[in-house]
């Protein structure tokens with residue numbers, strides 16, 4: 001009997017290839033998706049298809065990468081510099097990303113970006129087609145870089161079970177409508193059987209877009225497309241709870257957290273961690289922190305904002321610009337408010353390993369998340385998972401998907417500098433009992449709805465949908 005396979009497809013593989021001293025090394029990703037899907041793609045016969053984060057110099061290097069990745073069940077899709085420019089930097093990150101994060105003025109509707117997006121999605125489909133696919137196989141496609149892929153794969157085999165998960169928000173249909181290639185994008189996704197998002201709002205936005213733009217009637221959460229029922233559902237993504245929870249309790253991490261706190265003279269430690277991105281509200285956060293120092297002079301010398309910004313998409317112009325603005329603003333706040341003994345903001349533009357991140361979560365009194373728009377935001381869940389042993393306060397933007405799921409955080413509107421500022425004051429003075437109560441409420445959710453649970457229920461639902469469809473066909 002044929003053993004059905006699972007094929008995962010995402011823009012990036014869960015590893016990247018790095019060229020060092022003439023050698024090609026495999027660097028595993030520490031991301032949640034890689035962990036959550038680890039037990040699946042590593043299983044015999046299953047595979048993960050994606051870009052290895054590397055442009056080979058020649059065919060010899062290509063073959064070498066293919067061979068190195070094969071035992072890990074990973075199949076690379078090689079992209080040229082030109083393809084990366086049009087498909088990844090261009091269409092994915094200068095059209096879809098700004099529109100999906102409610103920044104329409106940042107969108108660049110360049111037809112050549114679209115052409116490259118189509119071409120690269122087709123390239124992914126071609127690599128997929130080479131994998132000896134069987135009707136029984138299950139396919140899980142991830143994120144906005146591959147919105148055309150469900151349809152392309154459906155065209156290869158009508159019977160396959162295809163799931164799509166979007167890790168970023170789906171905007172209201174009036175916003176989505178601005179994209180010149182909106183019909184093609186929607187039709188691309190409708191090749192899937194299950195289309196999933198982090199929040200209820202995202203699913204409603206997507207369903208509305210299908211009705212208002214394509215004229216497809218909705219029945220509850222279901223759409224009829226190409227003679228099939230397509231289900232649109234909510235699956236809020238979790239984190240690897242155990243990893244962060246265990247790390248936070250380990251003597252090594254506790255020791256490191258203590259060192260960090262001592263280094264900052266045990267001042268109130270406000271932590272923020274994000275990729276450099278305009279959707280994260282980094283400038284708004286800095287303005288709010290400045291407002292905090294200005295409005296409450298008594299906190300000067302007593303608090304520190306530890307801001308870790310992870311480099312990202314630095315070849316996209318808006319990201320470069322934001323980087324400069326952050327540098328300028330941090331410099332200005334530190335110059336105006338700092339003194340010989342105290343620097344208000346400790347700013348790092350770097351990526352840290354998971355142990356250092358864990359120590360920061362343990363050390364932090366406050367975790368400050370100010371996203372202007374965020375699919376879920378996993379940082380806040382990692383902070384919560386690291387706080388079973390000690391207190392802390394989570395200040396969370398109501399524009400992040402996590403705010404719809406967690407009970408306990410102090411919620412803020414990131415566009416209100418005053419509100420963030422007042423919330424910082426409240427957090428600093430919150431009683432240990434209230435901190436504990438709020439953390440425990442969130443902990444329960446983060447623990448239960450972890451990444452493994454998310455993967456499990458997604459596949460369970462995909463299978464249920466497959467049997468519903470089979471029954472429909474039999475009728």
Ligand code: G6P
Nearest residue numbers: 011012143144167168312313375
């Ligand atoms: C978000 C997206 C992911 C993406 C990640 C990092 O979380 O949802 O699809 O991989 O950002 O961005 P990058 O452009 O470096 O892949």
